[in-house]
Amino acid sequence: DAGVTQSPTHLIKTRGQQVTLRCSPKSGHDTVSWYQQALGQGPQFIFQYYEEEERQRGNFPDRFSGHQFPNYSSELNVNALLLGDSALYLCASSSDRNQPQHFGDGTRLSIL
C-alpha cells in the first residue's frame, strides 16, 4: 500500500520563475493538504483541498495556488518565486475529518 508520494524530490529555480509540485495521496484518502517547512522550523499550513475545492487556506500570498484532480491527486503552484520560498514542501493526505494526516517526504525547493 503506497503512502503519500511527491514529485520531484528536489528542484532548483531562480527568482521570478514558476514551479509546480505534485502529490499523490495515500490509497483511500480524499483530502490533500500542503505545508511549507523552512529549515529548522515546523511545517506551516498553505491550503487544503477536498472534492476538488480549496477548503481552507493559511496565511500565504496568492502566488501560491493549487488544484485537486478527480483522482484526488494534487498540485501546488508557486508563481514569481522569491528567495524566501526556499523550503521543503510537504503534502499530507487523510481520509476523513477525524482521521490523521499522513505526510510524504516532500519536495526540496531551492531558489537561486
Place this chain on the structure above:
Amino acid sequence: QQQVKQSPQSLIVQKGGISIINCAYENTAFDYFPWYQQFPGKGPALLIAIRPDVSEKKEGRFTISFNKSAKQFSLHIMDSQPGDSATYFCAANHNDYKLSFGAGTTVTVRA
C-alpha cells in the same frame, strides 16, 4: 502567531533514559493532538495522537499526557534508543482542518 508552543528546542538523553517534550496551546477548539517524528530528508511520520477526552495514551515506549484544563500536552519517550534520535513535532487541529505545528524538538540519544 504560533498557536502551539513547544519546548525544549533540543535535548540530549542517555540510552535507556526518558525524553520529555512539552507543548501548550491556546485555541480551545482544538480537538486532536498528534505527535510527529521527522528524520533528516524525510517527511513527518505520525507517532501517536490523543483526543481531549482522555488524559493519557500509551503506545509502546511512547506516552502522551494531556491536561485539558492547563491546555498542555507532553510526549514521554521511555527507554530512549539511538534510533529515536530525530526531530519531534507536536501539533493540533480541529475537524481535520489545518494542523498547527510546534517549532520542533531535536532529540539526541547518546549510546
